Amino acid sequence: MSLRSEAPLVKICGLSTPDTLEAAITAGADQIGLVFFPKSPRHVSLEQARALADQARGRAAIVGLTVDATDGAIDAIMEAVRPDWLQLHGSETPERVAAVKQRAGVFVMKAVGLATAADLAAAEPYAQVTDRILFDAKPPKDAALPGGNGVAFDWTILKPIDEPFMLSGGLSPDNVAEAVRISGAAAVDVSSGVETEPGRKDAALIAAFVHAARCR
Numbered sequence: 568m569s570l571r572s573e574a575p576l577v578k579i580c581g582l583s584t585p586d587t588l589e590a591a592i593t594a595g596a597d598q599i600g601l602v603f604f605p606k607s608p609r610h611v612s613l614e615q616a617r618a619l620a621d622q623a624r625g626r627a628a629i630v631g632l633t634v635d636a637t638d639g640a641i642d643a644i645m646e647a648v649r650p651d652w653l654q655l656h657g658s659e660t661p662e663r664v665a666a667v668k669q670r671a672g673v674f675v676m677k678a679v680g681l682a683t684a685a686d687l688a689a690a691e692p693y694a695q696v697t698d699r700i701l702f703d704a705k706p707p708k709d710a711a712l713p714g715g716n717g718v719a720f721d722w723t724i725l726k727p728i729d730e731p732f733m734l735s736g737g738l739s740p741d742n743v744a745e746a747v748r749i750s751g752a753a754a755v756d757v758s759s760g761v762e763t764e765p766g767r768k769d770a771a772l773i774a775a776f777v778h779a780a781r782c783r
């Protein structure tokens with residue numbers, strides 16, 4: 568059982584404007600996420616991402632989120648954006664995660680979708696090849712996106728996990744403190760819970776989320 572007392576690391580994902588990026592950094596976010604997935608309302612071009620990354624560099628860790636990206640796409644992101652982390656949010660195998668990590672030479676986190684405790688077994692093969700496991704909710708059956716759906720899951724199933732992990736899925740300023748308390752997460756990640764509509768981040772919600780995550 569994980570009984571954490573220190574404040575969790577906070578990642579704000581899907582930032583796409585200089586103003587909301589600045590709001591996340593000012594609020595004290597540890598990591599900022601840039602989404603490279605054209606189906607997402609948070610997708611950014613390489614040019615947009617390069618400018619946002621330049622604004623964030625040295626102030627918060629930069630995470631590039633990809634979904635089953637090709638080597639060419641990974642190379643293009645690494646060259647243009649130079650993220651500190653890659654977040655692999657598709658159906659990448661452990662072998663693919665290891666290959667991406669070696670190719671890119673940065674930290675890699677792998678998202679694993681959970682609905683029930685039985686789904687935890689899917690994370691085991693990634694333990695040796697990833698720098699962090701990100702437990703997210705399994706997407707709804709008809710979802711267009713593999714993440715960023717604002718769907719939560721039963722956080723109690725994470726209680727037995729000993730290794731530090733990141734938690735996402737339907738987190739918001741209203742529930743993040745309880746989610747950390749119940750799950751024991753070392754880090755939290757939010758996208759739609761700090762938006763007023765899909766893809767539109769809100770500075771006040773971002774500040775409220777960071778505050779709520781840290782003040783338990």
Ligand SMILES: O=C(O)c1ccccc1N[C@@H]1O[C@H](COP(=O)(O)O)[C@@H](O)[C@H]1O
Nearest residue numbers: 580607714715716717735736737758759
């Ligand atoms: O945010 C997106 O648009 C996205 C697209 C494709 C894969 C993952 C995506 N976001 C990640 O999904 C989870 C949960 O997000 P939410 O807070 O429930 O909206 C989070 O890890 C985001 O990084």
